[in-house]
Amino acid sequence: MNTLSKFDSILLGDNAFYGVDHLSHERARQRANHVQSIENAVNVIKCSYEIGIDGMVVATRPKLKEIIENLKQTSNIVDNLDFYPVMPYAQGLQLQLSEKGISNMIKEILKSGSIGDEIKIIAKGGIGFLKKDMLSLFKVFIDTEMLKLNFIKPKVIFLHPVFVDLALSLDMKSILETFKNHLRDNYKIEAGLCTKNFPWLVRKLEEWNLDFASIMTSFNPVGFLMNPSKEECEKTLNTYKGHVLAMNVFSGGFSNLNEVIDYLSNNSKICNVVVGASSIEHAKETITKLKQL
Numbered sequence: 001m002n003t004l005s006k007f008d009s010i011l012l013g014d015n016a017f018y019g020v021d022h023l024s025h026e027r028a029r030q031r032a033n034h035v036q037s038i039e040n041a042v043n044v045i046k047c048s049y050e051i052g053i054d055g056m057v058v059a060t061r062p063k064l065k066e067i068i069e070n071l072k073q074t075s076n077i078v079d080n081l082d083f084y085p086v087m088p089y090a091q092g093l094q095l096q097l098s099e100k101g102i103s104n105m106i107k108e109i110l111k112s113g114s115i116g117d118e119i120k121i122i123a124k125g126g127i128g129f130l131k132k133d134m135l136s137l138f139k140v141f142i143d144t145e146m147l148k149l150n151f152i153k154p155k156v157i158f159l160h161p162v163f164v165d166l167a168l169s170l171d172m173k174s175i176l177e178t179f180k181n182h183l184r185d186n187y188k189i190e191a192g193l194c195t196k197n198f199p200w201l202v203r204k205l206e207e208w209n210l211d212f213a214s215i216m217t218s219f220n221p222v223g224f225l226m227n228p229s230k231e232e233c234e235k236t237l238n239t240y241k242g243h244v245l246a247m248n249v250f251s252g253g254f255s256n257l258n259e260v261i262d263y264l265s266n267n268s269k270i271c272n273v274v275v276g277a278s279s280i281e282h283a284k285e286t287i288t289k290l291k292q293l
Contacts, residue, residue: 006264006293008271009054011084012283013247016276017041018061040279041067046075047280051287055082055155057216057247057274060089060148068151082155084245086194086216087145088163135178142182156214157183158192165197173208180212192216194247197227199236216245219270221263224251237269247274257286265293 017040045056045067058064071078149157159179167175180191192214195201205212219237223230225248237244249260264270273290277283 006271007273007290009082009245009273010052010287010290011055011057011082011245011272011274012045012048012053012287013057013274013276014041014059014061014064014067016278016282017044017067018063038063038066038070042070042074043280044277044283045071046077048277048283048287049077049081051284052291053081053287055084057084057086057158057245058152060085060087060145065148065151078152083152084156084158084192084216085149085152085154086158086160087149088141088160135174138175138178139182142179143186146187154189156190156192158194158214158216161194161196164193164195164201168195168197168200168204171204173204173210176205176208176210176212180210190214192245196225198233199228202236202240212242214243214245215240216247216274218248219244219246219263219267220249220251221255221259222251224248224254234267237267243272244270245272245274246270249273249275257289261289261293264290 041063068078159176163175163179167173176193183189183191190213193201193212194216196218198215198217201215201217217233218225219233220226223233226233246264249255249264250257255263264273275286275290277286
């Protein structure tokens with residue numbers, strides 16, 4: 001457990017394990033072979049755990065299960081970390097939708113579960129699926145995503161910003177409400193929201209009378225993915241009473257560690273931070289300095 005006074009939690013994000021680079025696709029391709037190896041991911045997680053991370057933010061990527069199984073075989077780290085999945089894995093979803101369509105995509109995902117899981121999910125959402133009812137389909141979609149997480153115990157599950165910000169743009173309270181209620185009623189798990197429009201989301205949640213205990217959003221020195229502006233996001237943070245997890249603190253790779261440390265040091269409202277590390281050296285430097293704040 002983290003005993004820092006500055007941060008309630010320091011979480012390790014998994015984007016760096018897959019060569020994700022928000023600023024340069026070419027740079028991502030150049031480093032992909034090394035950082036995408038299972039061995040590298042496992043070593044970085046072990047190192048980060050020894051330094052003192054409190055948990056991990058993960059996407060429902062196909063390689064996640066392999067990483068977790070490897071960790072379980074060689075340590076007890078998985079049992080001692082809090083997991084914060086973000087669903088769905090947007091890139092994989094887009095690819096499957098374009099290749100297979102929604103019906104075949106769901107059938108394909110169901111094959112990864114047991115026969116009992118498949119029957120249960122179809123029974124719960126079958127009528128809505130046949131009628132193409134959107135919210136029933138959304139519940140089935142949540143259930144198929146949950147099959148990808150049956151090897152960990154999530155603390156909070158976050159809805160991907162693609163869905164959250166779509167719900168905002170369409171003024172669809174029902175999407176967020178369904179996500180929260182379905183996870184609570186069927187899995188006894190708290191739901192969180194991930195967004196690129198923090199002030200807008202906070203205003204709409206108040207208008208809709210919806211309460212989400214956790215929001216994951218960007219905070220960084222240059223305002224990267226902080227919409228509509230860095231100033232507006234920080235103003236909202238100063239008055240928001242909920243639990244905020246700051247992501248993209250390195251501005252997608254634009255800001256260096258010293259700039260990030262300076263920014264976080266001077267923002268007393270940022271108490272939970274998500275950082276990525278593509279190597280053991282990177283993890284040691286980043287997490288050690290954060291723990292010293």
